[in-house]
Amino acid sequence: MKTADPVALRPFLPSDAPRLVAIFRSAIEELTDEDYDDDQREAWASASDDAEAFAARLAGHLTLVATRAGEAVGFLTLKDDRHIDLLYVDPTSVGTGVATDLTAAAEILSKARGAASLSVDASDTALGFFQARGYVPERRNTVPRGDVWLSNTTLRKALDVTKGPK
Numbered sequence: 001m002k003t004a005d006p007v008a009l010r011p012f013l014p015s016d017a018p019r020l021v022a023i024f025r026s027a028i029e030e031l032t033d034e035d036y037d038d039d040q041r042e043a044w045a046s047a048s049d050d051a052e053a054f055a056a057r058l059a060g061h062l063t064l065v066a067t068r069a070g071e072a073v074g075f076l077t078l079k080d081d082r083h084i085d086l087l088y089v090d091p092t093s094v095g096t097g098v099a100t101d102l103t104a105a106a107e108i109l110s111k112a113r114g115a116a117s118l119s120v121d122a123s124d125t126a127l128g129f130f131q132a133r134g135y136v137p138e139r140r141n142t143v144p145r146g147d148v149w150l151s152n153t154t155l156r157k158a159l160d161v162t163k164g165p166k
Contacts, residue, residue, distance in 0.1 A: 005069045007101045012063035012075070017055035019072045020065070021048045023090045030091040035124035036150065043145035061085055064105055066098045076102040081113040084120040103133060111159040119156045130155050 012020075028045040036044065048054045058077060066074040066089075074089035084106055089098045110118045121141060122130045131137070135155035143150045 007073070007098055008067045009064050009101060009105050010067065012058050012065055014055065014059065016065055016072055016075075017051060017058060020058060020075050020088075021051055021054055023072065023074065024048050024054070024086070024088050026091055027088040031094065032123060032125045039148050040145075040150050043148035044150055046145070062109065064102055066102050068093065068098070074098040074102055076106055078106050078109060081110050082115045082118060084118065087120070087126070099129060100133075107157070107159060115159055117156050117158050119154060121152045121154050123150075123152050127153055127155075133157070
């Protein structure tokens with residue numbers, strides 16, 4: 001797979017679930033080790049242990065799948081048109097525009113559906129990504145995952161609903 005191939009976005013299909021579970025787990029395991037310890041990463045990744053429940057979570061929201069050369073390389077779920085619930089990119093595609101394309105699409109969809117702002121609870125690993133795109137930190141959070149606690153930051157970006165999509 002060449003990173004020069006363009007990214008295409010499409011809606012989630014139930015057949016995507018196994019690949020998206022793999023992206024979710026590998027992104028956590030391979031990309032977050034500077035910000036979270038082994039126990040935290042395992043507790044976080046365990047959200048995908050029940051593949052059926054994870055697939056239901058994806059199907060329960062607007063989930064966009066990013067593909068490159070026909071293969072899923074990332075995904076984003078948009079909850080209630082106002083909150084990015086999940087944003088994960090395959091580690092081999094990080095830095096190639098996948099997360100940027102998914103986030104831009106979520107902003108356009110949220111705006112088109114009347115949202116004045118878009119929020120996200122960003123991991124410490126993803127915090128800089130969202131801040132670079134105009135998301136403003138509102139508060140730090142501590143989230144329990146079994147016997148482990150994870151920290152993240154709620155950020156919000158105002159969407160200019162008076163202008164159409166660019």
